[in-house]
Amino acid sequence: MYRKVIFPVDLSHIDQLDKALKIATDLAQHFQAELCFVGVTGTAPSALAHTPTEYTQRLEKFAQDHGGASGLNTSAKACVSSDPAVDTDKTLLQAIRDLGGDLVVMQTHAPSAVDYVWAGHGDTIAAHSEASVFLVR
Secondary structure, three states: OOOEEEEEOOHHHHHHOHHHHHHHHHHHHHHOOEEEEEEEEEOOOOOOOOOHHHHHHHHHHHHHHHHHHHOOOEEEEEEEEOOHHHHHHHHHHHHHHHHOOOEEEEEOOOOOHHHHOOOOHHHHHHHHOOOEEEEEO
């Protein structure tokens, strides 16, 4: 049913994605689908990576390590944005289209008052992606 599962990942918060990552892995295994990790990074140095190239290497290593541990065919796509705080949703939506993802599994947070002003990434992806979207709280 699904061929490519997209898992948007923020490597600086990987420790908070266990539940969603387990579900994405289980679904990819069930459907014998590829699991593709997509991350958005900026051009400016950060605590995670000094350059977009370094970020790409870290994301690719994460995908490779997860593929080795799970037995899945995994891949990674690092997307570079001049302003990730503003462009993340648009960048993720374009990556999902470009990669041909047919299922997106995303970690989300419990709703709060701020969500009435600014929608979370998961809300926006679910509303605008042509792929099925599974939001994990």
